[in-house]
Amino acid sequence: MRFFFASMTRDLRVHFRRPSEVLNPLVFFAVVISLFPLGIGPSPDQLSLVAPGIVWVAALLATLMSMDLLFRSDFDDGSLEQVVLSGQSLMVLTLAKVFAHWLIAGLPLVVLMPIVGLVLFLEVDGIWTLALSLLLVSPTLSLVGSIGAALTVGLPRGGLLVTILILPLYVPVLILATAMVQAALSGSDVSGYIYWLLAVLLLSLALAPLATSAALHLSVDE
Amino acid sequence: MLRVKELSCTRDQRPLFSSLSFSVASGELLQVVGANGSGKSTLLRCLVGLYTGYEGDVDWQLNEAPLYLGHKAGVKSSLSVLENLQWLAGLRNVSLDSELLGETLSKLRLEGYEDVPCGRLSEGQRKRVALSQFLLCPNACWVMDEPLSAIDDRGLEFLTARMSEHLDDGGSIILSSHQSVPVDRPLSTVSLG
Numbered sequence: 001m002r003f004f005f006a007s008m009t010r011d012l013r014v015h016f017r018r019p020s021e022v023l024n025p026l027v028f029f030a031v032v033i034s035l036f037p038l039g040i041g042p043s044p045d046q047l048s049l050v051a052p053g054i055v056w057v058a059a060l061l062a063t064l065m066s067m068d069l070l071f072r073s074d075f076d077d078g079s080l081e082q083v084v085l086s087g088q089s090l091m092v093l094t095l096a097k098v099f100a101h102w103l104i105a106g107l108p109l110v111v112l113m114p115i116v117g118l119v120l121f122l123e124v125d126g127i128w129t130l131a132l133s134l135l136l137v138s139p140t141l142s143l144v145g146s147i148g149a150a151l152t153v154g155l156p157r158g159g160l161l162v163t164i165l166i167l168p169l170y171v172p173v174l175i176l177a178t179a180m181v182q183a184a185l186s187g188s189d190v191s192g193y194i195y196w197l198l199a200v201l202l203l204s205l206a207l208a209p210l211a212t213s214a215a216l217h218l219s220v221d222e
Numbered sequence: 223m224l225r226v227k228e229l230s231c232t233r234d235q236r237p238l239f240s241s242l243s244f245s246v247a248s249g250e251l252l253q254v255v256g257a258n259g260s261g262k263s264t265l266l267r268c269l270v271g272l273y274t275g276y277e278g279d280v281d282w283q284l285n286e287a288p289l290y291l292g293h294k295a296g297v298k299s300s301l302s303v304l305e306n307l308q309w310l311a312g313l314r315n316v317s318l319d320s321e322l323l324g325e326t327l328s329k330l331r332l333e334g335y336e337d338v339p340c341g342r343l344s345e346g347q348r349k350r351v352a353l354s355q356f357l358l359c360p361n362a363c364w365v366m367d368e369p370l371s372a373i374d375d376r377g378l379e380f381l382t383a384r385m386s387e388h389l390d391d392g393g394s395i396i397l398s399s400h401q402s403v404p405v406d407r408p409l410s411t412v413s414l415g
Contacts, residue, residue: 085288
């Protein structure tokens with residue numbers, strides 16, 4: 001537990017000292033979304049129809065952009081080697097790093113959501129559901145993304161590879177999350193979707209650290 | 223402390239070393255020598271378990287993993303000297319004693335740099351930060367890859383003195399170096415290439 005908090009505060013410190021790396025994906029998210037009203041016209045009907053899909057795709061891409069923050073610098077400067085050597089649990093390290101990553105890359109997306117929703121003329125109900133679904137799904141995105149980040153950390157240009165490896169794994173949550181928002185907009189009950197998203201989150205919380213720590217071992221072994 | 227039997231390693235179809243057998247007892251200093259690319263770093267990585275693409279036996283009789291300094295110093299450039307050392311010590315479950323910390327930092331002439339991000343330090347100073355963990359964390363075995371490069375004469379003097387002390391205390395050191403190591407203790411050598 002002490003190691004968990006030590007790794008988490010260390011990561012948060014590192015992130016806060018390099019704000020540009022953290023802000024880039026968020027700015028990317030906001031810019032992509034603000035391009036759509038320019039592209040398909042400012043008609044509220046059209047925009048609110050496609051809004052959930054736009055927001056989700058932008059959120060997925062922004063998360064993938066920030067995935068490099070997870071292990072890259074620790075791999076490059078040898079910190080990862082020292083953790084592997086010290087015998088501390090890589091699963092605990094992964095959980096701590098993913099949690100720190102979610103705090104700086106996932107949570108801000110949720111906070112940005114009301115503004116983004118207004119830009120896209122979403123109804124208030126839709127905005128809240130969208131924010132809720134993002135809150136439930138963003139930890140899953142970070143957890144699953146950590147597997148790809150750990151696998152490609154030893155490669156010089158791993159960014160694109162992570163995208164190809166991980167985006168297909170995001171499809172189920174994307175379907176569930178957009179369906180949840182559509183259901184909320186049409187006035188139906190969304191609790192079923194919430195349970196599903198929670199189930200996926202718990203599943204990835206249980207399995208992703210296993211896969212990530214194995215991948216980290218592989219990446220360091222060279 | 224360490225017994226190595228019939229260790230062989232091949233990388234990129236090039237045999238680096240084969241059937242290497244040696245042992246390191248407590249109080250012993252082992253120097254790995256060899257030309258560039260002869261596999262010194264790979265050998266050290268095999269020994270500490272960071273590289274597993276070898277054949278043969280590496281048998282440690284130790285309660286804890288040895289301390290290791292590789293080519294990558296393990297020092298994070300956006301964190302300060304103190305934060306880095308706290309992290310490295312925390313990894314080994316050592317809580318830093320402020321007296322020992324102050325003494326080590328002053329001996330390594332890092333005093334006054336405690337709160338400076340390591341990215342702003344010179345190469346040699348960063349190496350000193352990485353070397354501080356050997357002085358702060360009690361550990362029976364030190365494995366060091368080129369510990370003396372980028373270190374100036376005064377630092378070298380201090381380091382070799384601490385190495386001798388460590389050996390006298392029954393610890394052992396495995397290091398790779400192109401220079402001769404000016405430590406006045408029994409020295410065994412493994413030559414590669």
